[in-house]
Amino acid sequence: MAKKKESPQGTEWNYSPSPESTTHVKLEKRYALFINNEWVAPSSKAYFPTLNPANETVISEIAWANDKDVDKAVRAARKAYQEVWSKLSGAERGKYLFRIARMMQEKSRELAVIESMDCGKPIRESRDIDIPLACNHFFYYAGWADKLEYAFPTKNPKPLGVAGQIIPWNFPLLMAAWKIAPALAAGNTVVLKPAETTSLTALKLAEIIKESGLPPGVVNIVTGHGDTGAAIVNHPDIDKIAFTGSTNVGKIIQRSVAGTHKKTTLELGGKSANIIFDDAPIDQAVEGIVNGIFFNQGHVCCAGSRLFVQENVAEEVIRKLKHRMESLYVGDPLDKNTDIGAINSKEQLDTINRYIKIGIEEGAEIHQSQCAIPSQGFFCRPTLFIGVSQSHTIAQEEIFGPVLSIQTFRTVDEVIQKANNTPYGLAAGVWTDKGSRIFNLTTQLKAGVVWANTYNKFDPVSPFGGYKESGFGREGGLHGLGAYLKLS
């Protein structure tokens, strides 16, 4: 379907469809659990379908692990930890990780296509962001494996043991890499549970792991729903829980491990402020706003979902933003022209629509782009709300969708106070031409990541993680290693 768009000159553009081919993708009809480098049928005998959210067709069936399956995986990980992985030199551990990184790169096109099919994200993002970052994460941590004492001098770093890792559906393979690579580099073994709607790339990673010759049991991947995750959290022989997901579930996990020996890192929700000052390069800032909230359909824990615009440029920023929104393509995730793909699930689309309804009911002014959206699948138009105040639900709660709430401010002190007035503290953005103001804000904003004159940038070398109720611990970079080590 050709898409009609109005250019600034008033002429119409027609973009021919440019879908990525799926012919080279190899997928099984049904996936078992990956334990001890073997594909093991779940003792529950239960499987559930995984959908392509862009057309609601079933792509494959996924095993639903129960307590017994999780126990089997934990035992495999413990055995591999005691007998093989903890005895291996750092240099040898690193070689396995380097090899996995290289094999992921070889299969990156296949991985990108599967990610877009299973998750709904545009191929442009899975191809250029998710998959390369995932590969690079393995490559980065591979190099740390034999250099841990340089990261933590005089602290005699030692692995923790078996790590249970539970990841979300917004960046499936990337989150798997964020979890597995540092854990293995530090000498731990893992049991990983992908999100129930997006297990496929983790299972493809399992194939790569098997092919790489990584010793059996070092990485185990158990698929399933929340009960599978709970079985991991509550397993007594787990030493470490690493969770990325909602703040609510993070709190449930933290309560369940309270008083046990289990260490945790939690990377949770956010309601991050993106702040535009009147001296900012406005056109770039508008790009930053779009990237902040519409990247990955807004399914981003650090999405810049609260926009603060200085009063005297608010009219200009909002006008340009609305104009820019009209040029965003919403549609087939596999189309290379697509900017905004499918919402990951019906459930999530319902949540987003519920928040949009609340926004309207509470009196904020809604604006949505006029683009056509496919009749099948789960899609949401880019949405913004004007006239929002701090007391509005849409300014307080994480929506996890392409919905932006806009507030205005006059002074620096005012915006700092407003930006920090949230239980979350994951990220923030600041747009201004003035260096001293940037450093004032980046110092005062209570957030783990601050993007100045940019937004939503990620890199394996760069630590990521939140303050306050956005969780604790860091992932990525030198600081991300600390989460998987015992330090004296």
Add this chain to the structure above:
Amino acid sequence: MEILKTYKIYIGGSFPRTESGRYYPLKSSRGETIANLCLSSRKDVRNAVVAARKAFGTWSEKTAFNRGQILYRIAEILEGRKGQFLEELIKQGIGRKAAEKEVQASIDCLVYYAGWADKYVAVASSVNPVSSNHFNFSTLEPMGVVGIIAPQESSLLGLVSMLIPALCGGNTAIVLASENLPLCAVTFAEVLHASDVPGGVVNLLTGSIHETAPVLAAHMDVNALVSEDLGELGKSLSVACVDNLKRYIQYSSGITQGLQEIIELQEVKTTWHPIEKIGGATSSY
């Protein structure tokens, strides 16, 4: 006739009695009352948190060098009041030799962290070479308001070794003193008061930790909690900490000293900024 000291609590830079008007007697091994201590209430805890929050801005924005000087100043004042602490330790049933050792170790601990104040950030920060045109660095910031449940078996050194790394890193604190060895805690608050530590940076309560610690652990404006291993109480505190995802640091031994003790109460903040590249010009000089 000896002038007996009234042991009070320390909130926001003044020495009130507990708002509850309650007390508990501290007995010597022979059963004589040594002093009557404030049995602090939940309201005292809340007042202390308000004072600590209010003081956080001032304290965290002092220069690192200045914080180091103030910690050193505490050591100086403590040195000058050695005798008083020795006397109190002995009164609480500790032998002279051990008491001398404890006071000396406390002074040394202060000097140790005074030296760290303007160095730990350099040691634990990083500049991260990202694969895009951005300058990216990670540095440390204090967590904010920290609750400290001082070790029960040490009157002075336990408190000092838990509190000072928090202060060194720019946090403000509410300290729950050892229930049965509380005298040095109150006297240490007097030392702090005389040492250029702004009011509210440290707030100190005496009383029953079974009564006050759960209030502190559940308080939504406290960012972190530190204690020794408290067994069952520790378990219930860690559950209470979840409501605002308070960081709870439990040390297996109450008395530790090192860089890690500072870092445990710091958040890592990563900042990104684009680097301008014009016309692809690259300097090869």
